[in-house]
Amino acid sequence: MAADGGGAVRLGKAEERKERVVHARFSASELTAIEQAAGAAGLTVSAFMRSLTLEGAGVRPFLTDDDRAVFEMLISDMRAIGVNLNQLARAVNGSGRLVEAKLAAELVDVQRLAAAIVLELRSLAGRGARRRRGVV
Numbered sequence: 001m002a003a004d005g006g007g008a009v010r011l012g013k014a015e016e017r018k019e020r021v022v023h024a025r026f027s028a029s030e031l032t033a034i035e036q037a038a039g040a041a042g043l044t045v046s047a048f049m050r051s052l053t054l055e056g057a058g059v060r061p062f063l064t065d066d067d068r069a070v071f072e073m074l075i076s077d078m079r080a081i082g083v084n085l086n087q088l089a090r091a092v093n094g095s096g097r098l099v100e101a102k103l104a105a106e107l108v109d110v111q112r113l114a115a116a117i118v119l120e121l122r123s124l125a126g127r128g129a130r131r132r133r134g135v136v
Contacts, residue, residue, distance in 0.1 A: 024049075070124055074117050081113050 026034065038048035084106050091102065 018046075018050075022053075067124060070120060074120060077113050077117050081110050084110050084113075 034048065035045055038045045041048055041051075043051065088103060088106050
């Protein structure tokens with residue numbers, strides 16, 4: 001892992017040998033909780049702690065395949081919002097005026113999609129936090 005000139009951090013490749021060690025002390029009950037959470041996430045304790053540390057440093061998110069699938073759906077929803085807004089812009093540019101009923105209907109669609117996306121992002125964030133705590 002190395003920093004570039006812009007302050008971003010470049011991660012090592014997954015298969016790259018991990019040669020550096022960072023020591024941390026945990027109580028027996030803390031280590032048990034960490035082991036359980038790592039197991040629930042399908043990771044070794046080392047990979048789990050590395051993922052949490054990198055996420056905490058803002059380097060890499062802690063996401064499962066399910067989380068990534070949700071993000072793909074959210075991206076699709078965001079595209080739909082963009083399409084709706086583009087349709088409104090074309091209507092205004094083409095005619096020079098807005099049809100109020102069409103505008104209201106399009107804005108309701110945009111608001112619904114945006115609200116659904118916000119709810120799903122909140123849920124996703126909560127699932128990630130619960131997963132890290134070992135509460136699934």
